[in-house]
Amino acid sequence: MLKNGTVLHQVKHAYATMPETVNKVLNQHSVGKKAFIQGWIKSVRKLKNHIFFNINDGSTREAIQVVAEMEAAQNIRTGASVSVLGTLSIAPNNQKELKAENVQLIGDCVITEGYPFAPRKVYPPEYVRQYLHFRPRTNRFSSLLRVRSNLLTEVTKYFNEVGFIHINTPIITSNDCEGGGEVFTAVPANKELIKQMGKPGEPTEKTYFNSEVYLTVSGQLHLEAVAHGLSKVYTMGPVFRAENSRSRLHLSEFYMLEAELAFINKISEILNVIENLLKTVTRRVLETSQDDINYLTNNKDFSWLDKPFVILTYDEAINILSSKLKMPDTDARSETEFSKEDELAVVSYCGNLPTFVINWPKQVKAFYMRECEDNPKKVSALDLLVPGVGEIVGGGLRENTYEKLQKNIPSDDKNFEWYLELRKFGGVPTGGFGLGFERYLQFLLDIENIKDAIPFPRWPHNCQL
Amino acid sequence: MLKNGTVLHQVKHAYATMPETVNKVLNQHSVGKKAFIQGWIKSVRKLKNHIFFNINDGSTREAIQVVAEMEAAQNIRTGASVSVLGTLSIAPNNQKELKAENVQLIGDCVITEGYPFAPRKVYPPEYVRQYLHFRPRTNRFSSLLRVRSNLLTEVTKYFNEVGFIHINTPIITSNDCEGGGEVFTAVPANKELIKQMGKPGEPTEKTYFNSEVYLTVSGQLHLEAVAHGLSKVYTMGPVFRAENSRSRLHLSEFYMLEAELAFINKISEILNVIENLLKTVTRRVLETSQDDINYLTNNKDFSWLDKPFVILTYDEAINILSSKLKMPDTDARSETEFSKEDELAVVSYCGNLPTFVINWPKQVKAFYMRECEDNPKKVSALDLLVPGVGEIVGGGLRENTYEKLQKNIPSDDKNFEWYLELRKFGGVPTGGFGLGFERYLQFLLDIENIKDAIPFPRWPHNCQL
Numbered sequence: 001m002l003k004n005g006t007v008l009h010q011v012k013h014a015y016a017t018m019p020e021t022v023n024k025v026l027n028q029h030s031v032g033k034k035a036f037i038q039g040w041i042k043s044v045r046k047l048k049n050h051i052f053f054n055i056n057d058g059s060t061r062e063a064i065q066v067v068a069e070m071e072a073a074q075n076i077r078t079g080a081s082v083s084v085l086g087t088l089s090i091a092p093n094n095q096k097e098l099k100a101e102n103v104q105l106i107g108d109c110v111i112t113e114g115y116p117f118a119p120r121k122v123y124p125p126e127y128v129r130q131y132l133h134f135r136p137r138t139n140r141f142s143s144l145l146r147v148r149s150n151l152l153t154e155v156t157k158y159f160n161e162v163g164f165i166h167i168n169t170p171i172i173t174s175n176d177c178e179g180g181g182e183v184f185t186a187v188p189a190n191k192e193l194i195k196q197m198g199k200p201g202e203p204t205e206k207t208y209f210n211s212e213v214y215l216t217v218s219g220q221l222h223l224e225a226v227a228h229g230l231s232k233v234y235t236m237g238p239v240f241r242a243e244n245s246r247s248r249l250h251l252s253e254f255y256m257l258e259a260e261l262a263f264i265n266k267i268s269e270i271l272n273v274i275e276n277l278l279k280t281v282t283r284r285v286l287e288t289s290q291d292d293i294n295y296l297t298n299n300k301d302f303s304w305l306d307k308p309f310v311i312l313t314y315d316e317a318i319n320i321l322s323s324k325l326k327m328p329d330t331d332a333r334s335e336t337e338f339s340k341e342d343e344l345a346v347v348s349y350c351g352n353l354p355t356f357v358i359n360w361p362k363q364v365k366a367f368y369m370r371e372c373e374d375n376p377k378k379v380s381a382l383d384l385l386v387p388g389v390g391e392i393v394g395g396g397l398r399e400n401t402y403e404k405l406q407k408n409i410p411s412d413d414k415n416f417e418w419y420l421e422l423r424k425f426g427g428v429p430t431g432g433f434g435l436g437f438e439r440y441l442q443f444l445l446d447i448e449n450i451k452d453a454i455p456f457p458r459w460p461h462n463c464q465l
Numbered sequence: 466m467l468k469n470g471t472v473l474h475q476v477k478h479a480y481a482t483m484p485e486t487v488n489k490v491l492n493q494h495s496v497g498k499k500a501f502i503q504g505w506i507k508s509v510r511k512l513k514n515h516i517f518f519n520i521n522d523g524s525t526r527e528a529i530q531v532v533a534e535m536e537a538a539q540n541i542r543t544g545a546s547v548s549v550l551g552t553l554s555i556a557p558n559n560q561k562e563l564k565a566e567n568v569q570l571i572g573d574c575v576i577t578e579g580y581p582f583a584p585r586k587v588y589p590p591e592y593v594r595q596y597l598h599f600r601p602r603t604n605r606f607s608s609l610l611r612v613r614s615n616l617l618t619e620v621t622k623y624f625n626e627v628g629f630i631h632i633n634t635p636i637i638t639s640n641d642c643e644g645g646g647e648v649f650t651a652v653p654a655n656k657e658l659i660k661q662m663g664k665p666g667e668p669t670e671k672t673y674f675n676s677e678v679y680l681t682v683s684g685q686l687h688l689e690a691v692a693h694g695l696s697k698v699y700t701m702g703p704v705f706r707a708e709n710s711r712s713r714l715h716l717s718e719f720y721m722l723e724a725e726l727a728f729i730n731k732i733s734e735i736l737n738v739i740e741n742l743l744k745t746v747t748r749r750v751l752e753t754s755q756d757d758i759n760y761l762t763n764n765k766d767f768s769w770l771d772k773p774f775v776i777l778t779y780d781e782a783i784n785i786l787s788s789k790l791k792m793p794d795t796d797a798r799s800e801t802e803f804s805k806e807d808e809l810a811v812v813s814y815c816g817n818l819p820t821f822v823i824n825w826p827k828q829v830k831a832f833y834m835r836e837c838e839d840n841p842k843k844v845s846a847l848d849l850l851v852p853g854v855g856e857i858v859g860g861g862l863r864e865n866t867y868e869k870l871q872k873n874i875p876s877d878d879k880n881f882e883w884y885l886e887l888r889k890f891g892g893v894p895t896g897g898f899g900l901g902f903e904r905y906l907q908f909l910l911d912i913e914n915i916k917d918a919i920p921f922p923r924w925p926h927n928c929q930l
Binding site for chain 1: 484486488503504505506522523524544545546548571572573574575578579580597598599601602607610611613614615617618621622625628630631632633634635636637638639640641647648649650651652653654655658661662673674675676677678679680686687690691693694695696697702703705707708709717718720727728865883884886887888889890891892893894919920921923925926927928929930
């Protein structure tokens with residue numbers, strides 16, 4: 001292993017130039033200009049008198065080719081970090097390349113000492129996922145991270161433009177939103193602290209906050225409180241599920257983009273907000289992340305952007321499943337949630353366009369959903385289904401009549417008094433939705449497993465780092 | 466209490482016009498134009514033949530004045546939600562007002578039934594804080610929420626412009642970043658699930674993730690992993706402290722804006738990033754939130770934006786405290802953290818400019834801080850102190866020499882193996898910082914108590930909603 005800081009090749013005195021990103025040098029510099037870059041070696045090719053290596057620094061998907069004299073830079077290897085001072089020129093293949101005048105090793109990378117990625121090898125995602133701390137150095141995952149970041153930026157800009165106010169809803173909460181029971185509880189690790197703070201006879205789970213507390217499963221109820229004053233609000237934050245599910249679509253910790261709107265009377269208004277959001281943000285990220293997205297998806301077809309989303313009622317969807325597609329057991333599934341197979345079959349039947357399913361049986365959806373005006377057995381709830389993933393959005397109108405909501409609240413739960421009071425004082429009809437951010441990325445980028453759509457996935461029996 | 470939906474005053478058929486925000490009607494409509502708005506009554510004034518009331522919908526700080534015939538709209542009251550169809554006109558006082566043709570009650574608000582805010586009364590923040598679900602309806606807190614949202618938007622845009630990539634660092638983690646022990650642990654609430662998933666003899670805290678897990682205290686270590694590949698990264702997310710502190714500057718759950726940069730060799734480079742970030746984002750939010758900020762701060766002086774931040778070494782700061790300010794017990798405090806009084810005294814001495822304190826005694830700062838080149842007893846760490854709040858940023862260079870870092874890691878902790886490996890394979894010098902988002906808001910808006918800078922504050926014995 002070479003000592004870090006070793007000068008591998010020096011023609012002139014380096015560091016005369018300020019460091020610049022590979023992105024800037026490749027896309028803004030003119031040929032003949034000096035450039036000083038820093039990054040990681042992605043590949044090395046040795047010829048008779050010269051050595052060629054590619055450097056990437058994460059600023060773009062592209063790597064810049066460096067050419068140096070063989071003798072001086074022969075200890076260069078894949079994975080190492082280096083700085084290079086050189087002159088931008090044109091290689092015989094018409095690509096830009098940096099003719100190195102000074103190459104300095106910053107940190108070596110000796111694969112035999114335990115680095116898990118060999119040069120030139122492409123590993124399956126399950127293998128790469130075992131090394132979360134090195135995963136951002138791989139080509140595919142660094143592209144994913146840049147797209148994910150651009151997507152968040154575009155979401156933030158878009159919601160700001162259309163007048164939504166961002167609200168950080170709480171992570172620790174005394175409300176178990178939907179009463180599903182699949183929550184994590186949080187308690188201080190320091191038992192001494194609990195002893196100091198507690199009252200005699202009090203359960204230790206209640207000591208710190210005077211109440212048992214959970215990690216949020218949704219910011220919706222809190223967003224509703226804020227919507228009763230700011231009208232249009234959204235949040236983008238982590239939510240949690242303590243389930244024993246290891247499917248390719250579930251995580252114990254994931255991100256939800258949630259929005260709530262006041263003065264909403266018709267479900268079509270929410271469908272419009274969702275469709276406009278997804279189309280606008282997707283179009284913009286296709287521009288800002290064009291290169292990364294083409295690389296990740298192999299120039300995927302995005303023609304759904306130019307077509308209206310399909311809207312089906314639940315009954316229509318059931319009818320498609322039973323009469324048209326002859327799916328087995330459809331009768332048994334009537335009045336229940338769809339299975340993943342059902343969801344994908346409906347989307348496929350609808351030409352693989354994003355498909356809204358609305359007006360769900362009451363017992364399938366959460367207690368706060370508003371009854372349909374023309375059918376008290378149905379609620380104005382919606383799912384949005386997309387190819388490859390199934391449901392990526394859930395939402396609907398919220399019950400805003402105090403008495404009806406009170407009747408529907410899970411019994412013996414006093415924690416919902418505040419939620420009821422929203423309807424009692426200056427109440428307004430509200431509605432909203434939650435979009436699974438990782439599933440949206442799976443849909444956009446054809447990511448098979450949700451664990452490859454988030455930097456640090458958590459799932460049962462796995463909490464690396 | 467009036468039945469919701471009651472038509473209070475109808476001249477013409479309503480809903481001919483699409484609803485618009487108060488912001489748009491006040492700032493973009495021309496006089497004589499029809500407008501249909503929806504919002505909450507902020508105040509009511511009854512004259513002989515007419516009733517005047519102000520409506521706000523959260524889209525702007527301003528409320529629009531509505532004038533209606535007395536007889537028909539006499540049941541209007543503060544806190545209720547209404548829709549109004551009217552014509553925009555100019556009142557005798559030259560303000561825009563809406564001459565109502567139709568006023569419809571959406572949700573009444575009867576204070577005697579338990580609504581905590583009486584008309585025209587201004588309550589102290591501690592009182593308002595008891596009603597977190599109604600707090601977004603108050604003038605001051607709705608202004609705060611709009612500023613907070615704009616601040617987040619500007620941070621997102623700025624980091625995107627200067628090439629930082631947003632990374633969601635994990636909330637649940639098996640690392641207890643700084644070894645402070647003031648962490649929350651997370652376990653599934655469902656005891657049956659733990660039984661199903663567990664192995665015989667295994668502690669229940671370890672069952673779900675095969676490891677005891679904590680709520681993150683900082684995303685720094687994870688950001689460092691990603692910076693070793695993407696070079697410039699940031700996160701903006703919740704962090705947690707299980708402390709028994711009820712000061713006006715501490716929360717159990719708060720937001721940190723954290724950034725890490727690769728190829729950083731000098732602390733001055735980080736100071737520049739922080740100063741540019743704070744100045745640019747503050748300038749922009751002063752534009753986008755001008756009205757709300759003037760209202761909240763009474764036209765506060767922001768002249769610090771035009772002056773360079775002060776930079777002191779720790780030794781210089783100690784010297785100011787002891788020799789110049791004659792603070793008591795300075796000797797005892799030498800080689801320790803500053804107290805809040807020290808911090809505020811140093812800032813005051815420096816003309817109330819934001820003041821960096823750098824080069825801290827090693828034992829005061831976390832294990833990963835890099836030794837100063839010219840003094841192994843000091844580390845290249847930084848605090849940024851501001852008036853009224855004290856420390857709002859902490860950061861520094863990270864130790865990037867494998868052997869030194871290994872020596873400094875808290876003993877018997879195997880969870881840092883991955884963190885060490887970042888230095889072993891393609892290691893680079895890194896540095897970064899964390900900005901307390903609520904403290905930044907406190908500084909900008911002169912918010913005395915941090916609980917009034919976040920929508921849903923959590924602190925010991927308090928987890929409302």
